[in-house]
């Protein structure tokens with residue numbers, strides 16, 4: 460408000476003081492109109508994000524907590540830029556178009572109609588970003604020491620010490636993703652179902668990294684570690 464008054468110049472120097480100046484009828488109506496417009500705009504934006512998300516909820520869950528039974532990952536707590544990029548990738552077939560990628564194909568089919576353009580993508584991502592973060596409890600047996608060593612040595616530099624992701628490196632949060640989804644993505648990167656297309660520069664980086672784990676057993680330990688350190692408290 461002070462800035463608005465400052466910009467107006469005269470308002471700031473008025474001997475009556477800032478509060479009184481702002482309460483003048485002419486200013487009040489302008490301020491009131493702006494406030495109303497802002498609230499209405501923000502409301503419309505949120506509503507359309509929410510409406511779009513209703514079509515996603517069938518697979519990703521009402522709170523974007525994911526549904527491992529359907530192969531749909533959690534989206535809550537994920538980085539905005541990453542979600543946006545993935546949705547663009549699905550739309551432009553950089554992701555989910557390999558003939559062996561049946562889960563990617565389901566996602567493309569399930570989201571295509573609801574996300575016709577960048578505006579729709581921005582709206583739904585804004586809605587998802589406001590949902591509370593979810594975590595996954597470590598399940599099954601894993602070697603915690605081995606998982607810690609492998610994760611810190613091969614993944615943590617990009618994905619963060621607590622698997623929280625690193626936006627500056629475009630590396631997503633892993634802590635909220637269920638084990639089966641992480642395994643499938645790891646396999647997709649290794650086998651060229653994801654990250655193999657030349658335009659996919661971030662996926663390419665990850666595809667190189669996927670080769671650094673020697674066995675399924677190592678991956679299980681790493682996943683156990685991710686869930687142990689990434690728990691939402």
Ligand code: HEC
Nearest residue numbers: 514515518530531532542545562563565566569570573583
């Ligand atoms: C028919 C079920 C289905 C519907 C509907 C659906 N999705 Fe998905 N979604 C999936 C599956 C399955 C995957 C995992 C694909 C894979 O394994 O690569 C996925 C993956 C994603 C990813 C990538 C997540 C990551 O961590 O990389 C995003 C983002 C996403 N969905 C957002 C949406 C949004 C937004 C909508 C609604 C407009 C939506 N989805 C609708 C099933 C669905």
Ligand code: HEC
Nearest residue numbers: 613614617628629630631641644645661662664665668672
């Ligand atoms: C050089 C940095 C780097 C390293 C090291 C790295 N990653 Fe990644 N990872 C990325 C980037 C960047 C992406 C996002 C790719 C994209 O945008 O499609 C990614 C994506 C992923 C995904 C997909 C997440 C999702 O939501 O779909 C998984 C799973 C993953 N990494 C696991 C690992 C594991 C496990 C390790 C250690 C063995 C590892 N990463 C090491 C950079 C890295």
